[in-house]
Amino acid sequence: MADIEREAMEYDVVIVGAGPAGLSAAIRLKQLDADCNVVVLEKGSEVGAHILSGAVLDPCGLDALIPDWKEKGAPLNVPVKEDNFYMLGEAGEVRVPNFPMPPLMNNHGNYIVSMGNVCRWMAEQAEEMGVEIFPGMACSEIVYGDKGEVKGVVAGEMGLGADGKPGPSYEPGMELHGKYVFLSEGVRGSLSKQVIEKFDLAQGKEPQKYGVGMKEIWEIDPAKHKEGTVTHTMGWPLGKKAGGGSFIYHLDNNQVYVGFVVHLGYKNPNVFPYMEFQQFKHHPMVAELLKGGKRVAYGARAITEGGYQSMPKMVAPGVALLGCSVGMVNVPRIKGNHNAMISGKAAAEAAYSAIQAGRSGDELPDYEKEVREGAIGKDLYKVRNVKPLWSKFGLTASLAIGGFDMWCNTLFGGSLIGTLKHGKSDAEATEPAADHKMIDYPKPDGKLSFDRLTNVAFSFTNHEESQPAHLTLKDDTVPVGVNLEKFAGPSARYCPAGVYEFVEEEGKDTRFVINFQNCVHCKTCDIKDPSQNIVWTTPQGGDGPNYPNM
CATH class of the missing domain: 3.30.70.20 (Alpha-Beta Plaits)
Structure with missing residues (x-):
C-alpha cells in the first residue's frame, strides 16, 4: 500500500526477526559500538512466541558471542549425558552404535534447550545494552531507496479488513529505515523470499530443500524420565515413503521433547507428514515412554535442508540475509541454531566496519566471505552430500555412503564424490x-x-x-x-x-x-x-x- 503516508524512524541497523540470528546481530553491534542505533522487529506477540526448534544446542555460537553466558544465567541447564541412535521397524528397534559415526555427530558438550527461552534470555541481554526490541510488529513490506537499494521495512500495519482495505481501527504502521537491514525471519521468510527474487540471489545455486518438523512437549512418568538423554530414530513408519526421522530429548522437570521431521522432497502426494508423526508414537519403544504421560504443547516449523550448495548469495544493496533465511542447518546433526548465531555476529561485524567507514546502503561482501569461508561454511561443507544422497538413494545407502563421505571430509578436507546436486525443488x-x-x-x-x-x-x-x-x-x-x-x-x-x-x-x-x-x-x-x-x-x-x- 505504497500510497499511504507513514511516519519514518531512522536507525543504523534494522533487524527483522528476534530469533537467534537477529538477536546475535543486535548484541554484537552493541558490543562493538554502544552508541549504534539498533532496532529488532518481531512478528510474534513476544520474543520466543514463534520460535520452534528441537533443540540440542551446540554452544559454540554463544561462546563466541557471550563467553560468560553461564554466569549471566543463560537457560542452558540440561547437558547431554547420553546419545542414542535407533533404526526402527514396526515392532522393534536396532541400536546403531556410536563409534563408527564421525566426531561431528557426537553431542557431548551440547545442551537440551528451549530455543524460545534462549531467545527470551538473549533479548534481555540485548535490551540491557540499549537495543530497541518491538514484539507484535509484523514487517509487511520492503522499503527501497532511490538507487533500488533496501532502505528499510514497513512494520506494525494493523486493522485491515477482510477485503484488504483499512477498517475503522486502521493503523498504517511505520517505516523503519536503516543504513543496513538484516533479514533474520527464519525459514522461507516472506521478505527474504522477495529480496532473493528481486536481486536474483539464488542464481547458480542448487534449489533450497526443506523438511517439516513437528514437535510435542510431554510430561511423563518420573520413573521413565532420564534427564540429558538424546535419542534419534530413522526407519519406521516412513520407510521408503519419504526421508526423515524422529528426536526424543529428555529435558528437566520430567518433560520430554518428542519430534518428527519429514523431508518435503517426497514424490507421493498422498504422504501425510502429520499422521506419520502420530503413528510414530505408537511404536512400542515410544509408546512405553509416553504411556501415563500427557502432551502439553504442539507446534510445527519448516526446516532448511539444502545446506552448503543451496545457500543463496547473502547480500544485496542495503540488506543481508541471516541464519535460516539463508539455510544454515547441518542436516545430519539436526542443528542450525549455532550457525544462526555465528551468522548474526558476522553480519554485525561487517555492518559495523561499513558504518565506521562512512558507508551505507551498499553490499556487505565481508559478511558473505566470512560465512562461506569461516566456521559456518566449514561446518556445512563436511556434510554437503548427506541430503542429496538420502534423496537419491534412500536411507540405507545414505547412512553408508554419507557416513563414509563425512569421514573423508573430516579427515582429509575433501570428498571422493565431489559436491552432489539436489536436482528438483520439493x-x-x-x-x-x-x-x-x-x-x-x-x-x-x-x-x-x-x-x-x-x-x-x-x-x-x-x-x-x-x-x-x-x-x-x-x-x-x-x-x-x-x-x-x-x-x-x-x-x-x-x-x-x-x-x-x-x-x-x-x-x-x-x-x-x-x-x-x-x-x-x-x-x-x-x-x-x-x-x-x-x-x-x-x-x-x-x-x-x-x-x-x-
Missing part, C-alpha cells in the same frame, strides 16, 4: 497421484496420537478473523482444477495445522477452503504446493502461535 518433486498408491493411516486414539485440530489448540494459535487471509492464491482455480485433479489435493495433508480443506457438498462444485486462523506459520504450503500457487505473507503483528517453551 514442489517439483511431487508426482501425480495416479502414479502412486493411497496410504491408509490409523485413526488417532486421543491418548498417544491426536487429530490436527486438537493438537493445534496446544500451539495456542490465534489470528484476528476480520483481517485479510495471510495465505493467498496466485490463481483461485488451481487448487481444485489442478492440485485436486492431478495431485489429489496434497495441501489437505502436507499442512500440519489443518489449514486447507476441499469441501464437497451434494449438487455443488468442490470448494477449496483456507482456514487461516489455524496457521502455525510453518511455511510448508509455500514450499510444497506442487503448483507454487500458495503465497505465505505475514498476518498482523502478534498473531499466530504462542509457543511457551518450544
